[in-house]
Amino acid sequence: MEQLEFFEIPSPCIGVCEANAKGYCKGCFRSRDERFNWQTYSDPQKREVIRLCQMRKQRAVLAMLEARKKAEADAD
Template identity: 35%
Template sequence: MSVADKVRSPCVSICALDENDVCVGCHRSGDEITRWTRMDNEERREVLRKVSEREKRSLIHG
């Protein structure tokens, strides 16, 4: 698989974990960030689904 075929990281270069170990920039957990480079595209897509849900919750709960 070429680099162009890989699911891209949601990183926005605002790297700070909150009290729940979730990045305030990309909404990935510390573990997801650490494992990202070793994940296949299916795992990455699952993380992105979780990221989307976390981002929605953060907008609702501020």
Template identity: 50%
Template sequence: MTANCSFPPNDPPSPCIGVCVIHPQTQLCEGCSRTLDEIAAWWDYTPNQKRRVIEQLETRLTQMMSGAFFD
């Protein structure tokens, strides 16, 4: 018997890329740009909560690349 792990069809996938290192200054994962709280709660988030996090990731990455997190 196989486990049936079904997710809602509109459930966004995790942005994790397997580079799980928390940057000491930004406190964001260097692989996916999520906070530790977001990573820990990901599987409990609703699809809308996941989409909101994903929408923030590009902004965070831009800020990290521009040095805005380090000012």
């Protein structure tokens, strides 16, 4: 049995609309296709995009922390 959805799944956009080197939005971490097709996606598709965005953000944060660590180690 499928669960009923009572609320629309909002766009993860935070208004920072600029692509990073990998082509993902720096604000919400969606791909170009994910941003342009958001309105046509079903709720399960939107949930999957949000899950992927969360994973991309985690990887970006970890990469930033690793780069910072390396820069600090190189400065010593």
